Amino acid sequence: MTNKQPVGAIEQRLMKKENWSMASSVDCYWHEDECRCDLCGKKISGRHMIDGKRGDSYEFALMCPSCHRSEGGKFGDGIGQLYSRTSDKRWLLTFGFTDDQLAEFGDEDEDDDNDF
Ligand SMILES: [Zn+2]
Numbered sequence: 184m185t186n187k188q189p190v191g192a193i194e195q196r197l198m199k200k201e202n203w204s205m206a207s208s209v210d211c212y213w214h215e216d217e218c219r220c221d222l223c224g225k226k227i228s229g230r231h232m233i234d235g236k237r238g239d240s241y242e243f244a245l246m247c248p249s250c251h252r253s254e255g256g257k258f259g260d261g262i263g264q265l266y267s268r269t270s271d272k273r274w275l276l277t278f279g280f281t282d283d284q285l286a287e288f289g290d291e292d293e294d295d296d297n298d299f
Pocket residue numbers: 220221222223224225246247248249250251
């Protein structure tokens with residue numbers, strides 16, 4: 184794997200959430216390879232990208248990890264989806280699976296201790 188090494192505490196936390204067994208079953212890629220954070224406008228060049236709800240609003244945004252964190256940092260169906268950079272430079276859904284995906288593919292991953 185040529186994935187980037189973790190940098191910073193936020194990325195460390197997100198890496199712990201990544202569920203690669205679910206991710207490979209669900210096999211859901213973001214439709215673009217290059218993403219820009221809707222909030223700070225920066226190109227997302229790190230390991231993670233989040234498609235999630237902004238705070239308590241119903242508005243969704245593409246976010247870099249630090250903006251996602253400042254918007255509450257939540258994950259889950261209809262709340263936030265975590266995408267991780269794969270070695271072929273695409274974004275794979277690795278956490279925050281939808282209820283449908285969980286029902287179809289599997290294991291509970293709502294808590295933080297989803298070591299595998
Ligand atoms: Zn941002």
